[in-house]
Amino acid sequence: GQNIDQPTEMTATEGAIVQINCTYQTSGFNGLFWYQQHAGEAPTFLSYNVLDGLEEKGRFSSFLSRSKGYSYLLLKELQMKDSASYLCVRNSGNTPLVFGKGTRLSVIA
Amino acid sequence: SQTIHQWPATLVQPVGSPLSLECTVEGTSNPNLYWYRQAAGRGLQLLFYSVGIGQISSEVPQNLSASRPQDRQFILSSKKLLLSDSGFYLCAWSVSNTEAFFGQGTRLTVV
Numbered sequence: 001g002q003n004i005d006q007p008t009e010m011t012a013t014e015g016a017i018v019q020i021n022c023t024y025q026t027s028g029f030n031g032l033f034w035y036q037q038h039a040g041e042a043p044t045f046l047s048y049n050v051l052d053g054l055e056e057k058g059r060f061s062s063f064l065s066r067s068k069g070y071s072y073l074l075l076k077e078l079q080m081k082d083s084a085s086y087l088c089v090r091n092s093g094n095t096p097l098v099f100g101k102g103t104r105l106s107v108i109a
Numbered sequence: 110s111q112t113i114h115q116w117p118a119t120l121v122q123p124v125g126s127p128l129s130l131e132c133t134v135e136g137t138s139n140p141n142l143y144w145y146r147q148a149a150g151r152g153l154q155l156l157f158y159s160v161g162i163g164q165i166s167s168e169v170p171q172n173l174s175a176s177r178p179q180d181r182q183f184i185l186s187s188k189k190l191l192l193s194d195s196g197f198y199l200c201a202w203s204v205s206n207t208e209a210f211f212g213q214g215t216r217l218t219v220v
Contacts, residue, residue: 033208042199042211043153087152096143096168097209101152 004100006088011106017076020103022088026069031091034062034073037102038084046073048091075105083107111136115200115212122219128173128187130215132200135181140202142183143209144175147197159183195219 003025012018024032031050035043047055049064049071061074073086087102115132122128134140141160145153155168157175165175172191176184183200200212 040197040216042214045208045210048208096141096155096158097203098155099145099153 020073022071033089035087113212130185132183143201145199
């Protein structure tokens, strides 16, 4: 939804670093959310980027480039519990958030 | 702090039976409220959203309806369930189009 493009699936090794990319339609853009959703559970909020640059929260960081319509979520020191879907969601202002399928990340030993 | 309660967590209902899922929010006033549905292996589908009491916007015409009788209460209903209504139903809230916070979800199986 909302012209968001992110990979369907990724696989990474425990302890490694993984970057999940997201490109979006730039018109009417107010900000970009990242959510994590474990199988069978509700999504949980990870980060919200409004301005360009990198925001770090522990092992997770999120980057935004508004001019390029590009964001990424960086996960460091991967753990098995990080296996989940990661949803890139665009805030378009006075409309409800529309979620895509996200990127399913599998962390392997 | 704000909390959101959604119940029940799981529900098994026969085809043709009615449905009522309830969601309440605490610790905030005049939230935007949402109902999403997620089929297995799919993304979240927005069903309804509400910006105030009695104000409901429907995103997808189907066998469901929503009501907001109180500021912090959002109800999802159906008069007669179909097999295709099975799924994971999520209630969420937000304020001024900031991040949305989700309830625990209701896994509905129509048999």
